[in-house]
Amino acid sequence: MNYPIYLDYNATTPCAPEVIETMIPYFGTHFGNAASKSHPYGWVAENAVEAAREQIAQLIGAKPKEIIFTSGATESINLGIKGIFETYSGEKQHYITCKAEHKAVLDTFAEIEKKGAEITYLSVNSKGEINLDELEKSILPHTKLICLMWANNETGLIHPIPKIAEIAQSKEIILFTDAVQAAGKIPISTKGIHLMAISAHKLYGPKGVGALYVRHNHELPKPLSQIHGGGHEKGFRSGTLNVPGIVGFGKAAELRKEEMKTESHRLEKLRDTLESLILELPNTFLNGGQNHRLPHVCNIAFGGVEGEELLKKINQKVAVSSGSACTSISPKPSHVLQAMGVESDLGRGSIRFSLGRNTTAGEIEQVVDWVKYVVRKLRNLE
Missing domain, CATH: 3.40.640.10 (Type I PLP-dependent aspartate aminotransferase-like (Major domain))
Structure with a gap:
């Protein structure tokens, strides 16, 4: 596959x-x-x-x-x-x-x-x-x-x-x-x-x-x-x-005890690059604050798109989720984002990106290009 x-x-x-x-x-x-x-x-x-x-x-x-x-x-x-x-x-x-x-x-x-x-x-x-x-x-x-x-x-x-x-x-x-x-x-x-x-x-x-x-x-x-x-x-x-x-x-x-410090620094840089480039798209929002969070995670809301279609299209080339794996098939907005006051349509149109040990800078470039392409296409801009 x-x-x-x-x-x-x-x-x-x-x-x-x-x-x-x-x-x-x-x-x-x-x-x-x-x-x-x-x-x-x-x-x-x-x-x-x-x-x-x-x-x-x-x-x-x-x-x-x-x-x-x-x-x-x-x-x-x-x-x-x-x-x-x-x-x-x-x-x-x-x-x-x-x-x-x-x-x-x-x-x-x-x-x-x-x-x-x-x-x-x-x-x-x-x-x-x-x-x-x-x-x-x-x-x-x-x-x-x-x-x-x-x-x-x-x-x-x-x-x-x-x-x-x-x-x-x-x-x-x-x-x-x-x-x-x-x-x-x-x-x-x-x-x-x-x-x-x-x-x-x-x-x-x-x-x-x-x-x-x-x-x-x-x-x-x-x-x-x-x-x-x-x-x-x-x-x-x-x-x-x-x-x-x-x-x-x-x-x-x-292994995690040995690698944690250096790996968290590496992933934080990759995550920040991914996040800043995706947020260049208009009508996109970071869910949660930029501080006091894990170094490898970001959750981004995409306005002006239908959430289920967005996730389906992005997953053709990038495996991501809209929240917890336990509830990933649910069309409902995440209970976490609801608790944070995120509006329902934005909640459904939110994607969690979580990076890891095998993530490379080259992959981040490809992900940014694909996400931007999908979002623009769904907004009828391409």
Whole structure:
């Protein structure tokens, strides 16, 4: 297949060649079950899992024992939120999140809301930022958890998590952050955080494996398991471990720790070039602010065009999306852009460009030329 230029790295990333090479032996030669404690096949698998746990912990500034492997970020989010809800079972419960969170967070909160939890959804301004004063004022005596993403998957906006951690700590409230788009892209830390979701396939690792950071040695409670049977992962998540995936996750985390600084500078320059040249088109707008965002992401609204047709035409030569991969087939405007006050037609006519490890300057030139051609054609200017 003649693939288009790929600029949808926020949806998923290709496995780095080094990751694939590291994983392969664990599909065949080292095929053991990491829970088999009585023979070398299990020992080798278990050692590989623990080495990966260490690599992932180093990426986010955690202890290896605080990393719980899951099937991905959605499971981590469900385990964190539902697990805390069940921990406080029988008590009056209040939670704080944001209208611009990923659907995995919003849909999970909707489920516990049906079961009696009270949820506050913070509003955002035109840049997608929350108001920290509003956050503080939303805290109630029975607030159990604050859940806010580190970086937005659609606009790249980075929330001030260290400041939010201070607020949570001062009120003795659990802080959960979805760090899926931030981990491996920008420096992050677990300081002041109790729960953190991350995913391998967003940082050049394999799909189907993620992790939940669970803070140890703290008086605030930990989530209760949502999957039972065998007591794997310190009882937080039962099930035979995906050893090849975990090994790949570890290698990807190691690579991102090494490459993050230089790669983010390179991608920021390419992103800024792409953005400035596309915004030369009249009636185009940057969704969100230019500051405090991930270095590889921009989200641009195109006025005067029909959104579905725009996306269809651009994707003939450039693979992009209109928002989260989970909702990419929906003709509705993005809930993130709606929360930011972007008008519906502009929301539908918005495209997220997310660059990555394989993006080149030559590709950026081609993308700009193609986008400008498509937009002008749809506006009947060519």
